[in-house]
Amino acid sequence: MTIMPKTDNTYFVGKLALREYFLQKYHFEKCFAAARRPLVLDAYHGQGLLWQELCKKYPCKVIGLDVKPIKGTLKISNLVYMRHFDLPYEIIDLDAYGEPWQAWDCVLQKSPQSAITVFLTQCWVGIGGGAVSHLWKSWCGLPLATPNWLAWRARDYMRQVALSRCLSKWKVIEAKQVMEKNVLGSPSRHWYIGLRLVRGPNNATDLSA
Numbered sequence: 001m002t003i004m005p006k007t008d009n010t011y012f013v014g015k016l017a018l019r020e021y022f023l024q025k026y027h028f029e030k031c032f033a034a035a036r037r038p039l040v041l042d043a044y045h046g047q048g049l050l051w052q053e054l055c056k057k058y059p060c061k062v063i064g065l066d067v068k069p070i071k072g073t074l075k076i077s078n079l080v081y082m083r084h085f086d087l088p089y090e091i092i093d094l095d096a097y098g099e100p101w102q103a104w105d106c107v108l109q110k111s112p113q114s115a116i117t118v119f120l121t122q123c124w125v126g127i128g129g130g131a132v133s134h135l136w137k138s139w140c141g142l143p144l145a146t147p148n149w150l151a152w153r154a155r156d157y158m159r160q161v162a163l164s165r166c167l168s169k170w171k172v173i174e175a176k177q178v179m180e181k182n183v184l185g186s187p188s189r190h191w192y193i194g195l196r197l198v199r200g201p202n203n204a205t206d207l208s209a
């Protein structure tokens, strides 16, 4: 399988617009209440370009994590951080360049908040199909030996299964996905999703969009 190069910020404009939409709608007032700005956990921080840009318009207090040593971030795996520290964050950004689902599961289990905004980026990095993790195969009831190219065909179903994991503890107030078209006009290989969740089970929400 050919591997496409990893880029920290594919579709920067779309990712920015998605975040701005939720900041404007759910966090605007707090951004300008100097005493207690929204706390953001940027769990795949990289150079932090997205939140640097967002904070110009929507001031927030951002804690950045990265496995690489980068100035101004905590050098730690987000999974280790989430398992060992409290998560007093109103906004959690999972801008992965692989899959964010293990971290997503941690957020759902551990967040003590009554309401949170979560951003998810899923990047498929292989041509003809992405690398599908064992975690995803097991969530979807696929044998782990299922070839990636075959499992990848069930990606829309897998997205629904993965997103639906929030429904036992959270209600989905709003979910949005921005789509990037590639040059041939076919749908984006990456998913950029934003969700507003409030505490409380909701088994009726349809996340199949």
Ligand SMILES: C[S@@+](CC[C@H](N)C(=O)[O-])C[C@H]1O[C@@H](n2cnc3c(N)ncnc32)[C@H](O)[C@@H]1O
Pocket: 007, 008, 009, 043, 044, 045, 046, 047, 048, 049, 050, 051, 065, 066, 067, 068, 076, 077, 078, 079, 095, 096, 097
């Ligand atoms: C897509 S980039 C993030 C770009 C960033 N959101 C920005 O605005 O510039 C993904 C980053 O996540 C980091 N990363 C990958 N796995 C991680 C993990 N388990 N914990 C923390 N950081 C991780 C990578 O080193 C990389 O810098």
